[in-house]
Amino acid sequence: MESTTNAPVKPRFSAAAQxxxxxxxxxxxxxxxxSAMLPVLHIAQSEFGGWVAPEVQDLVAEVLGVKPIxxxxxxxxxTMFNLKPVGKHVLEICRTGPCQLRGSDELTLELxxxxxxxxxxxxxxxxxxxxKEVECLAACGFAPVVQVRExxxxxxxxxxxxxxxxxxxxxxxHRPALPWEETGLPNAVTNN
Numbered sequence: 208m209e210s211t212t213n214a215p216v217k218p219r220f221s222a223a224a225q226x227x228x229x230x231x232x233x234x235x236x237x238x239x240x241x242s243a244m245l246p247v248l249h250i251a252q253s254e255f256g257g258w259v260a261p262e263v264q265d266l267v268a269e270v271l272g273v274k275p276i277x278x279x280x281x282x283x284x285x286t287m288f289n290l291k292p293v294g295k296h297v298l299e300i301c302r303t304g305p306c307q308l309r310g311s312d313e314l315t316l317e318l319x320x321x322x323x324x325x326x327x328x329x330x331x332x333x334x335x336x337x338x339k340e341v342e343c344l345a346a347c348g349f350a351p352v353v354q355v356r357e358x359x360x361x362x363x364x365x366x367x368x369x370x371x372x373x374x375x376x377x378x379x380x381h382r383p384a385l386p387w388e389e390t391g392l393p394n395a396v397t398n399n
Contacts, residue, residue, distance in 0.1 A: 240271045258289035293337040294330030296376045299354040301344040309350035
């Protein structure tokens with residue numbers, strides 16, 4: 208009789224992602240591969256659905272030849288890494304002084320009301336939005352500001368500007384490709 212196992216499948220990088228990781232690691236001496244951790248975590252997050260699950264962080268540790276705790280220390284320190292599942296669009300809301308003076312607290316409440324997502328919690332019921340408060344986005348003159356991937360949405364102090372941002376995001380078919388994704392990463396979530 209054949210034995211079956213319910214052991215989870217260990218994540219693996221696609222060939223395209225691994226090639227990019229190898230290219231990045233070649234920029235550092237062999238005994239300094241840990242220096243490639245930030246870009247490798249970005250690749251991992253992109254490759255595995257927009258977040259870095261513990262088993263994905265373990266994979267990063269394995270690829271870099273470091274202890275898993277070293278990856279956990281980095282991924283939990285930087286807010287750019289998501290440690291739990293996220294929606295298609297992660298709205299990073301600036302919460303520092305200038306943005307607060309221009310209404311970022313009210314913007315956060317409005318985004319929670321409209322999207323149904325709550326700051327610090329999982330994605331909205333429709334899977335489109337995750338709300339995250341972050342420190343300075345360095346766009347104080349255009350406050351309040353929200354960053355979604357590489358794009359800034361500025362002066363979100365009117366209903367019209369918030370509606371325009373959300374409308375644009377709702378109509379996006381998929382996220383933009385990253386530099387190593389010219390042909391696409393097979394494991395990547397298309398709508399991340």
